[in-house]
Amino acid sequence: MIDFEWYRSFVFIYKHNSVSEAAKSRFMTQPAMSQHLASLEAEVGELLFVRTARKMIPTERGKLLYTEVAPLVEALEQTSADIKTSSLPSMKWIKIGSAPEFYQEKILPLLPKFGTCSISHFGTAEELLDNLDEDKVDLIITSKKFLKSGVEYLKLCEEEFAIVAPGHWVVPEANSLKAQEHWLAKQTWIAYGPELPMIRRLWREHFKKRPMLSTPYVVPNLHMILNLVELGAGLSVIPTYLLKPAKEGQVQVVYADLAVQNELFLAFKTKHKHIPEIQQIMKVIREHI
Missing domain, CATH: 3.40.190.290 (D-Maltodextrin-Binding Protein; domain 2)
Incomplete structure (x- = not known):
């Protein structure tokens, strides 16, 4: 079963073209971020990125997956943020x-x-x-x-x-x-x-x-x-x-x-x-x- 956090990590890696920068943005360790990606690729059955010395290049399957899941991830994050901010005093x-x-x-x-x-x-x-x-x-x-x-x-x-x-x-x-x-x-x-x-x-x-x-x-x-x-x-x-x-x-x-x-x-x-x-x-x- 695919963990939602794997999708979130995938979206961050896609945006940053880097596992290390994505990990910093999510306040995670690089090994943990790499494990999320490896787990998702195992479930999908294909590589989602081509690893190069300087950046992560999405494969065609990776590009397709991003267009499918990115709006859903962002919508869920927005909903979570709305719930959190509605319970806080107005800034x-x-x-x-x-x-x-x-x-x-x-x-x-x-x-x-x-x-x-x-x-x-x-x-x-x-x-x-x-x-x-x-x-x-x-x-x-x-x-x-x-x-x-x-x-x-x-x-x-x-x-x-x-x-x-x-x-x-x-x-x-x-x-x-x-x-x-x-x-x-x-x-x-x-x-x-x-x-x-x-x-x-x-x-x-x-x-x-x-x-x-x-x-x-x-x-x-x-x-x-x-x-x-x-x-x-x-x-x-x-x-x-x-x-x-x-x-x-x-x-x-x-x-x-x-x-x-x-x-x-x-x-x-x-x-x-x-x-x-x-x-x-x-x-x-x-x-x-």
Whole structure:
């Protein structure tokens, strides 16, 4: 007789393409997870995965079984979570973490729509994940996916970063990457951090090298960087959602073809994914962003 837990383990292995990562997500030992899979394969009478050095590749039988059992497993887990949460006190306070600039522009206007109380936390992607891991926050918006046991990610959106210059600067036309790089490299830059986040990303993506720039100002706040650009202090790389119509004439996007895209994710603890308040907040954020 097939044990339901074998099906659950199979679904996790399928999603993670790894026995070890599936075991971490289920808070099980790797040998126990492997035994679940072996028992299920014995009952099915066929291999469900092809084992390689780097990952588990589902067989055709494995793919078919997944399409059959995954919805049933998820439905049963949802029912179990509903029963558990209905017997608990209502969770009225949700702790949300984000980069401060994205929060101010995108999340703050949505707070009245959440239908619950919230506490805001701000920090870098690394700091926010540490806070999530320590249960200091319940939900974060992050630009980085870290491999962390018990943490799930949902893609939220893509943000565009572009080079911005003071509005009064005369920027020469450049018909080649080499010409663009030549002019940009001679300018003064304002950086978000000493490691030149996003500036370095843009340089590597388009010019295939590390940037060698003059960066006399490091300011870890995008709104303040934008103010410095307006004052004529130099160039920077800024998310385009900050460039509101009110900024027209004060700043300008230069060499728009050099823009880069950055993914943003919602991240939360697997054990909290069925909490109604968290589900509601994620629904509102995904509908409006």
